Amino acid sequence: MSDKTSILIVDDNPNNLQVLGHLLKQENFSVAVSQDGQQALDYIAKKHPDIVLLDVMMPGMDGIEVCERIKANERSRQIPVLFITALSDSEDKMRGFRAGGHDYITKPFLKEEVLARVRAVVDRLQVEAELRKSRKALKEINENLEQKVVERTENLRKLQLQLVLQEKMASIGQLAAGLAHELNNPINFVYTNFTTLEENINDFFHIFVGYRRLIEKQDLAGGDLADLELLHEDEKRAHVDFVLGDIEALFAESREGFKRITWIITSLGNFSRSEQAEEKTTSDLNRAIEDTLVITRNEYKYHCEVETELGNIEPLICIPQQINEVLVNLVVNAAHAIKGQKRASKGKIQIKTYMQDTTVCCEIQDDGPGVPDGIKMRIFEPFFTTKDVGKGTGLGLSISYDIIVNKHSGDFVVQDAEGGGTIFIIRIPLLQQELIGKTYKRSGGTVCKI
Incomplete structure (x- = not known):
């Protein structure tokens, strides 16, 4: 509602319009007038006044019907209607209240009564406006609060999941560090043993080759052929020739495996730095x-x-x-x-x-x-x-x-x-x-x- 309250006066009597209009304008109200019901409804649809003063007895469409139409319209039903009626017309007053009227002004008009009843409605409108404003503000506060709660909950959810992921990464790092440490020692002594074994096998390899050369010379010299034949048979069953040829490749592959393990352990250590x-x-x-x-x-x-x-x-x-x-x-x-x-x-x-x-x-x-x-x-x-x-x-x-x-x-x-x-x-x-x-x-x- 604007600071200057707008009032529509509806009465088929020009004198009543003039008297009420002059009285209300003196009190700084914005006043419009209408002399029949339909004209009043058209004005209300366009201008939406704050208050309507409505004469009960009018030709054509009377004030009761006009009020019923105002109240039947979703856009205008909240507009307060004050009926203008004679002091003795009790039936008109009751009909007016049943049609949705808020109050009434009696004829002949008394200045103090007219202003008192109009101001009472204005005060009510102001209270209702403040109430609507408060309700709107409260609704916005609740919506903002709900939004903040949703945002806060979502932020906490994100933070919780991030913390879970960070904990997982930290756990992986600790696991990697522990795994690298646990693997490092056994790998070291296995590799040391492997190196020693490789050296021993190489020595054995050279000695074995030497023995075979000696045996071949003995064979050519005509030694105990039966024993030599048994020895040759044992070599065949053990696939000695294949083993001798494969030893170097086996050790080469094993060395690559140890390098790979060492690289993995080093990477685990780098990945889990503290x-x-x-x-x-x-x-x-x-x-x-x-x-x-x-x-x-x-x-x-x-x-x-x-x-x-x-x-x-x-x-x-x-x-x-x-x-x-x-x-x-x-x-x-x-x-x-x-x-x-x-x-x-x-x-x-x-x-x-x-x-x-x-x-x-x-x-x-x-x-x-x-x-x-x-x-x-x-x-x-x-x-x-x-x-x-x-x-x-x-x-x-x-x-x-x-x-x-x-x-x-x-x-x-x-x-x-x-x-x-x-x-x-x-x-x-x-x-x-x-x-x-x-x-x-x-x-x-x-x-x-x-």
Whole structure:
């Protein structure tokens, strides 16, 4: 309702219109007049006045019918109607109340009565307006509160899942460190024994060859042929010639196996370094990629071939465990995408690193199904996943984005690969803004200041 209350006076008597109109205008009300019921209804439909003063007795459509039509209309039923009636017309007053009237003004008009009854309605309208305003404000507060509760609950859910993932990564790191430690000792003494055995076998090999030459000379000299024949038969049963030829290959393969085990243990140790979770230090991204491929090999070895093109790049100032987490997510996601195609031949994952001015770049490309354009803008959203229910939390790429963009001041983008598939591109500046003036640890343990 506006500051100036609008009142429509409906009466077929011009004198009544003039008297009431003059009286109300003196009190700063906005006044409009109408001399018949239909004209009044048309005005109400267009202007929607705050109050209607309505004469009961009018030719054609009387005041009772006009009131009933006002109250039957959804848009106008809330408008208060004050009937104008003679002091003795009790029946008219009752009919007016039954039709929906709020009050009445009696004729002949008394100024004090007219103003008192109109002001009472105005006060009521103001109270109702304030009540509506309060209800609206309360509704908005409740909606905002509900929204905040929903947002808070969602944030807590995200935080909880992130903590679970961090705990899992920490547990994996601890497990890897423990596994590397437990394997290292037995591998060392097995390798030592293997080396000693190899030396002993080589000595035996040379001695055995010498014996065979001596026996051959004895055979030619005409010695005890029966015993020599038995010895030859034993050699045949033992496949001595094959064994002698295969010994070198067996030891060569065993040496490669030990190298492989040593490399895995080293990678496990690198992957589970015990720096503080949020502490930045220098790190070799190429080595991190190599370690990641060792750790995740079981995820891709049956479905993908991995090609690497690791360039000559500068050491990164980063949180190594977090960078490892990003690399693991991307390699495993690529492997799962290719696996999901159930193709007859193996897919391919290509990993490339290079410098771009003062920025270290890493591209991880696969020839899987790719990311549809319709969801490309959503893949970094928390909990968004295209995997089947129970096979992914939808947090991997979201957390990776947070690590690269927010925690390392970098860029993390996804592109379509030429010929099909997906390319994830990581760019991390060597000089991150938040590191200026701060100290960090070199991988060797020394502390430096930028």
